[in-house]
Amino acid sequence: MPHIVLPDGLPGITSGFAFRPETAKPMRELAEVLLRGSNTLTSGEREMIAAFVSDRNDCHFCHASHRAAAAHHMDGRYETVDAVKRDYESAPVSPKLKALLAIAGKVQESGKQVTTADVERARREGATDREIHDAVIIAAAFCMFNRYVDGLATLTPTDEQAYDMMGQRMAKEGYVRTNR
């Protein structure tokens, strides 16, 4: 049950959005820019960072929906997203993304945890300053979205099929839609 009276029938974060549409619009636009905007990191890579941080924050709704979005950006390869969650160092992703996930994992705890060695590693693996910064803001933004969802205790679908469809829409249509 949601903790505060939210509009019925909308899953997860969208019910919080519907409670105060004025704050929802910029939140949706933030997600759109961070995850689907023009970038040298693919949307699949960025959604994997989002899913990874949400899992570490124990936010089931965000983890499951962004896991599905990441998979839909990568020809349905859920196994890659799940391998990142289990142990990104051994997952079938690029050395650059592993280095960025290491930074994202530190940011999830605190921005202060990021070390020179973490940044040097990312640069050595080919990450630009912009890409390192993107990993930081995606990780930090999901520490926000996860708390928003947790605090409002929005409706959390338990049907995995629902997340797959949600992820497909997030990947194909994005976050700024007029009907939701």
Add this chain to the structure above:
Amino acid sequence: MSAPTGRETALYLPDVENRHQPGTYHDLIAAARAQGAEYSKIWDLFAFQQSFTIHMGRFTQGVLRQPATISPALRELIAAYTSFQNQCAFCTQAHVAAASELYGDADLVWTALRDLDRAPLDDKTKLLLRFVGKMTTTLPSTSAADIDTLRAAGWDDEAIYFAITTCALFNFYNRWITATGVPEMSQDAHRRQGKALAERGYIRD
């Protein structure tokens, strides 16, 4: 006091901080530099990736200033309280300054952060601050019982919504700012900025 120039932090990203896109923040930085004035280094971040920061500014303005049953002063106090818990020195100073301006009482604000029990605030406000404190440190953290307690204390859903959203927002800012190492400014500069935030808010155009 002179402006901090270097970065002691690990994550110093010269390509981010020195590459300002044309726009409001670029102009603000140029004006401050021309006067030799101390400026908030968060402007460097706002000037770099405006496709992102333009939404961040609007969101921040809405969350902290939209008319609601919880005052902007208390929302600034929640921002300061969250930032203090996350040990983000810049955000703590910035929002202590804004909250102090809006409450007209800096001692009250600092006492709330350092020793909430002793702060001259009512029990209802202390309860809300302890609730956002839990949200900051532990996830998942919110139970229906927490919300019932807040409601019983007299908070309505709108106030609870804005308290949660403010706390969530500063869990973003604190990580962004500590990771990129935006340094504290002098007390004077923070006081001036706090006054500007209290009077003008977060949209600069």
